[in-house]
Amino acid sequence: MATTDVNTADTARAVRTIDGVVDIIASTAPEIRTGLPGRRVTAEDENPSGETQMAADVFADDLLCERIGALDGVGEYASEERPESVDVGTGRLSVAVDPLDGSSNLKPNNTMGTIFAVYDGPLPAHGRDLVAAGYVLYGPVMTMIVARNGTVDEYVLHDDASHELVREDVSLPDEGSVYGFGGRVPDWTDDFEAFAREVEQDASRKLRYGGSMIGDVNQILTYGGIFAYPTLESAPEGKLRVQFEGYPIGYVIETAGGATSDGTKSLLDVDKDGLHARTPMYVGNTELVAKLEAALD
Incomplete structure (x- = not known):
């Protein structure tokens, strides 16, 4: 096989993996949200940053690690809740997540989210190694922002694990307010x-x-x-x-x-x-x- 064919195959595989990560984040988010009411208590451990973990942090991390780690093309998984990255496969892409950003807001029932980053390379990676990133916002409406291929899109996430594109090519307004x-x-x-x-x-x-x-x-x-x-x-x-x-x-x-x-x-x-x-x-x-x-x- 020619070198160009190999590169094309690698690129196609990477695109499928990135799409797979986005789909898993989107389909897992409703389950994470549904699991929050019974997990508004502290866990027994601190995370590597010295912060007290909530039971919801551990729950979300375990779900995402299992599902993202099973994707073909993902080699490493890391989260704020784990001291080190986990080898999950032989792929060249690595995924880093904050499973539940703002989990301290569980007690007063304020906004939280899930942040994800896909790097083309091993962890810890560099910002210029990113090939996709985004976040889920657990607000009155559950939405997901995804940056990939030079554009930012917004999706609404539904309880049946489906997601709907609602805004394409999102950009900051010119006049910040x-x-x-x-x-x-x-x-x-x-x-x-x-x-x-x-x-x-x-x-x-x-x-x-x-x-x-x-x-x-x-x-x-x-x-x-x-x-x-x-x-x-x-x-x-x-x-x-x-x-x-x-x-x-x-x-x-x-x-x-x-x-x-x-x-x-x-x-x-x-x-x-x-x-x-x-x-x-x-x-x-x-x-x-x-x-x-x-x-x-």
Whole structure:
């Protein structure tokens, strides 16, 4: 077989695998959501980031690991809930997930989500190794955002495990109208606090911060603006995990025509060792992220 034929076959297999990951996330999400009411209690262990696991975290992780791991073409599976990645096959693609982003919101019944990233290479991978990423939002309507092949699409997920395309080629609105900033204000750096106060003075923008990162990011994708979980005095590396949150959210927002940053460069160019490494995160409209970087310079 000619080399070009081999490459074509590999590419076709990768596309099938990516589609398979998306289908599994979509079909598993209703089951995860249905399983939440009985799992609003803490589990016995902490995750590798030192956070108390909810029973729902473990439940969602186990479901996704079993089903994604069974896909032809997936070689590794990793999640925020596991200290190391799991070898699940011989494929060249790796899948990293945050099975239940914002699970601390189970108690007050606020928004949560599932984040996924598909990398062409072993874990820990780099942001430029991404070939697809997205998230499920467990809101009043269960929706899924998927970035692949240079576009972002939105689906509605139904309880019968089917999914329906409702918006194609999603992009950030040109005029951003919302903002949300995480972390305790006394823990912000002086430069970031000055930037935040400037954003707050613009009467055309509204504060939208719910304490669930994926819900807050979805506000930015819907209305435009800026979201930040910044460098903190007590956490110079930030709070959010690069592999499971920084890279995939960066991929979605940039594919949708927005900009992302760790304070100096695109989230997709962040270079960190370790599966559970952290990063500051700033995402939104290009003009606002550029102003942010200038303020932190």
